[in-house]
Amino acid sequence: MGGVIEALWGFFLNQILAARGxxxxxxxxxxxxxxNDFACxxxxxxxxxxxxxxxxxxxxxxxxxxxxxxxxxHFDRLxxxxxxxxxxxxxxxxxxxxPDSSASAVIRVSPQVKDHFIGKAIDVAQxxxxxxxxxxxxxxxxxxxxxxxxASSCTHTGEPLNANQKRERLSGPQASRxxxxxxxxxxxxxLVRMLKCSSPEARAAARAICRECETAWAFLxxxxxxxxxxxxxxxxxxxxxxxxxxxxxxxxPADKTLLVERIRASGKEYRKxxxxxx
Numbered sequence: 001m002g003g004v005i006e007a008l009w010g011f012f013l014n015q016i017l018a019a020r021g022x023x024x025x026x027x028x029x030x031x032x033x034x035x036n037d038f039a040c041x042x043x044x045x046x047x048x049x050x051x052x053x054x055x056x057x058x059x060x061x062x063x064x065x066x067x068x069x070x071x072x073x074h075f076d077r078l079x080x081x082x083x084x085x086x087x088x089x090x091x092x093x094x095x096x097x098x099p100d101s102s103a104s105a106v107i108r109v110s111p112q113v114k115d116h117f118i119g120k121a122i123d124v125a126q127x128x129x130x131x132x133x134x135x136x137x138x139x140x141x142x143x144x145x146x147x148x149x150x151a152s153s154c155t156h157t158g159e160p161l162n163a164n165q166k167r168e169r170l171s172g173p174q175a176s177r178x179x180x181x182x183x184x185x186x187x188x189x190x191l192v193r194m195l196k197c198s199s200p201e202a203r204a205a206a207r208a209i210c211r212e213c214e215t216a217w218a219f220l221x222x223x224x225x226x227x228x229x230x231x232x233x234x235x236x237x238x239x240x241x242x243x244x245x246x247x248x249x250x251x252x253p254a255d256k257t258l259l260v261e262r263i264r265a266s267g268k269e270y271r272k273x274x275x276x277x278x
Contacts, residue, residue, distance in 0.1 A: 001063075001065075001093075001111050002063035002064075002065070002073075002093070003063075004111075005063050005091055005093055005111060005113065006037060006061040006062075006063055006091070007029075009061060009089070009091065010027045010029065010037070010038050010061070013027055014026050014027055024042070024043030025040065025041065025042065025043060025056070026040075026041055027039070027040055027041075027059070028040075028041050028047060030049065030058070032049075034049070035060060035077055035081070036058035036059060036060045036086065037059060037060055037061045038058065038059040038061065039052075039055045039057075039058045039059075040055065040056040040057045040058070040059065041054055041055060041056070042054055042055065042056045056085070057085040057086065057087060058083075058085070058086050058087070059086075059087045059088075059089055059118075060075075060077070060086070060087070060088050060089070060121060061089045061090075061091070062074075062075060062088070062089070062090045062091070062191060063090070063091045063092075063093060064090065064091070064092050064093070064191060064192070065092075065093060065094055065095075066092050066093065066094040066114055066226060067094050067095070070190075070192070070193070071190065071191050071192045071193075073090070073190070073191045074186075074188075074189045074190055074191065075088060075121075075124065075125070075128065075189045075191055075194075076160075076168070076169060076188050076189030077121070077125070077189075078125075078158045078159070079122060079125040079126065079129055079158070080158050082121050082122045082125055083122070084120070084122060086120070086121040086122065087118060087119065087120060087121060088117075088118070088119060088120070088121040088124050089116065089117070089118045090116060090117045090118075090191060090219075090222070091113050091115075091116045092113070092114050092115045092116065092222075092226050093111050093112060093113045093114060094111070094112060094114060095109040095110070095111060095112075096109060096110060096111075096112045097109055098110045114226070115222065115225070115226055116222075117218065117219055117222040119215040119218055119219060120215045123213050123215035123216050123219075124215065124216065124219050126209060126213070126216070127195075127206065127209050127210070127213070127216040127219065127220070128188075128189060128194045129160075130205040130206070130208075130209055131194060131195065131196075131197065131202055131205055131206060132160060132188060132194070133205070134197075134199065134201045134202035134204075134205040134206075135162075135163060135198075135199070135202060136162075136163030137160060137161060137162050137163055137168075137188075138160075138161050138165075139158050139159065139160055139161070140154070140156045140157055140158060140159045140161065140172070140173060141157065142154055142157045145157070145173055146161075146165070146173040146175040146176045147173040147174055147175050148175075149173075155171075156171070156172060156173045159171060159172040159173065160172070160188045161173075161176055162185050162187065162188070166178045166184070166185050167184045167185065168184060168185050168186065168187060168188035168189075169184055169186075169188065170183060170184050172184060191223070192223055192227060192230060195220060195223055195230065195234065196230070196233070196234070197233075197234050197235075198233075200236075203234070203235070203236065203239075206220070206234070207275075207277060207278075210275055211275060211276070217275060220234075221271060224271075228264075231260075232256070232257065232260050235274060235277075237256045237259070239274065239277055240256060240259050240260055240263065241259065242273075242277065243263060243270050243273045243274055243277075244259060244262070244263055246273045247263065247266060247268050247270060247273070249262060249263065249266060
């Protein structure tokens with residue numbers, strides 16, 4: 001269903017562009033095995049996907065189901081492979097009950113998009129990579145490949161390795177397989193998982209980027225408003241106490257969960273305070 005939603009977004013966006021008189025601009029589906037799902041084609045141009053001639057930008061589309069315990073959507077494209085114009089579009093959807101006026105006992109559901117994020121892919125990648133490093137991960141450096149590749153011809157440069165020095169993508173070094181039976185770890189780039197911060201170092205890395213980069217902050221906020229448990233755990237108890245005091249709340253609960261519930265129930269804008277934390 002996620003694939004259907006992604007394709008329909010492109011289809012209906014073209015319908016909207018046409019209805020608004022933008023007949024010279026459209027989204028084109030990227031065929032073959034390209035990373036991006038769509039290319040935005042400019043006016044009166046002949047499009048050449050190989051050279052990007054005729055393109056204004058490209059868009060990679062991801063979808064996440066809100067009720068899943070763990071999102072399966074991954075954004076694991078290497079930062080060096082992204083351009084300044086590449087966009088990342090993420091749609092959060094879920095099944096909702098469809099009202100049925102008949103006497104039928106059949107429960108009918110329909111997919112519904114609940115929220116979305118669209119922003120520069122390179123900015124999200126920089127946030128992802130900073131948190132990967134903060135968790136003890138690394139990236140293969142030229143001349144220091146686990147496979148012993150020559151620096152000038154190494155195809156693994158920039159590949160992510162986890163804290164145990166195991167590869168996170170199939171295209172990583174063969175010497176860094178997880179085991180004989182498991183090829184790679186596949187945790188890198190999970191759209192929700194990649195934002196987890198369980199250490200002061202990770203929290204500091206996230207804050208430094210989100211204070212300076214609006215796209216990174218918008219993506220973090222998108223995930224946190226849709227997955228409240230992730231937001232609760234992203235910040236330490238001390239962070240939440242600081243936010244509560246800034247909001248002027250009294251009788252601050254000792255329990256972290258109750259404290260966060262109190263802050264959210266206040267109806268005050270607390271995320272700006274969390275973003276400004278040193």
